Amino acid sequence: MSHVKSALTIAGTDPSGGAGIQADLKTFQEREVYGMSVITSVVAQNTIGVQRVIHLPIDFIEEQFDAVWNDIKPNAIKTGMIATNEMMKLIAHKIKDSQIPYVIDPVMIAKSGDPLMEEASRAVIRDTLLPLATVVTPNVPEAEWLVNFSIKTIEDQKEAARVIVHQLGAQSVVVKGGHMEGEAKDVLYDGEAFHYFSSERIDTHHTHGTGCTFSACITAELAKGRTIKESVELSKRFITDAIKYSLELGKGNGPTNHWGYRLQGLPTKGVRQ
Numbered sequence: 001m002s003h004v005k006s007a008l009t010i011a012g013t014d015p016s017g018g019a020g021i022q023a024d025l026k027t028f029q030e031r032e033v034y035g036m037s038v039i040t041s042v043v044a045q046n047t048i049g050v051q052r053v054i055h056l057p058i059d060f061i062e063e064q065f066d067a068v069w070n071d072i073k074p075n076a077i078k079t080g081m082i083a084t085n086e087m088m089k090l091i092a093h094k095i096k097d098s099q100i101p102y103v104i105d106p107v108m109i110a111k112s113g114d115p116l117m118e119e120a121s122r123a124v125i126r127d128t129l130l131p132l133a134t135v136v137t138p139n140v141p142e143a144e145w146l147v148n149f150s151i152k153t154i155e156d157q158k159e160a161a162r163v164i165v166h167q168l169g170a171q172s173v174v175v176k177g178g179h180m181e182g183e184a185k186d187v188l189y190d191g192e193a194f195h196y197f198s199s200e201r202i203d204t205h206h207t208h209g210t211g212c213t214f215s216a217c218i219t220a221e222l223a224k225g226r227t228i229k230e231s232v233e234l235s236k237r238f239i240t241d242a243i244k245y246s247l248e249l250g251k252g253n254g255p256t257n258h259w260g261y262r263l264q265g266l267p268t269k270g271v272r273q
């Protein structure tokens with residue numbers, strides 16, 4: 001038996017390297033997990049916005065999945081951008097009996113405001129994929145859509161978390177606080193207890209791919225056998241440092257720094273030059 005742990009991301013691409021498949025693979029590497037990927041859509045995008053999206057044929061997505069699965073069975077899976085109903089149904093079918101941790105980042109809209117999922121598919125992700133999730137990581141607008149009420153307070157974040165677990169069937173959920181006011185407080189609920197992971201709000205527009213990076217880190221930690229709570233706790237630290245030491249790149253919402261946590265305690269000089 002190999003001691004090497006591996007993780008698979010099923011998502012869209014970001015050629016500018018800050019979000020999507022590219023962010024996931026960088027994060028897996030940083031967390032010392034062997035990274036693998038199945039591409040759903042190829043996206044021409046950068047830190048400014050999304051220029052065009054091409055969905056890969058469904059049978060080819062399946063072929064990529066089978067190529068990985070029949071050779072190297074991952075220790076955990078994550079899904080990010082899955083744009084269409086048929087992609088969602090394929091993935092649900094492929095992973096439903098897999099018995100490995102499954103993290104869903106229910107990506108609907110890019111930070112730039114561009115849609116990454118067909119609006120009609122939102123109900124399908126809710127009804128077919130969410131019940132399979134070990135952890136689902138909606139931001140506030142995504143959680144609002146899933147539960148159908150608005151989220152303004154920490155109590156609302158908690159109520160949304162309850163609905164997502166008890167009514168929609170996810171094993172656990174992190175309702176992220178990136179879009180709230182004040183501190184960035186994420187609420188984890190596993191059906192029994194609430195756990196809160198908080199950081200100061202970092203004043204930066206370098207937040208391209210924060211959600212992808214955070215959920216990829218959770219996936220990597222689950223692949224290594226950590227508990228859900230440990231994985232989320234560590235991932236919150238990872239993303240906070242990635243934002244804190246974000247890179248001076250791009251003309252829009254710049255990328256985070258996937259090796260930022262290694263700089264903790266070190267001056268930022270040398271990174272920002």
Ligand SMILES: Nc1ncnc2c1ncn2[C@@H]1O[C@H](COP(=O)(O)OP(=O)(O)OP(=O)(O)O)[C@@H](O)[C@H]1O
Nearest residue numbers: 111139176177178179184201202209210211212214
């Ligand atoms: N300005 C900030 N300061 C500190 N933490 C932040 C900030 N913005 C986001 N976060 C944290 O980053 C993580 C991702 O949250 P966020 O709500 O931004 O995800 P997202 O909207 O799905 O990201 P994206 O769609 O860009 O990938 C969470 O842990 C959140 O608390």
Ligand SMILES: Cc1ncc(CO)c(N)n1
Nearest residue numbers: 012013019020081110209
């Ligand atoms: C492919 C992809 N997935 C997710 C996001 C959300 O940040 C993005 N911008 N691009």
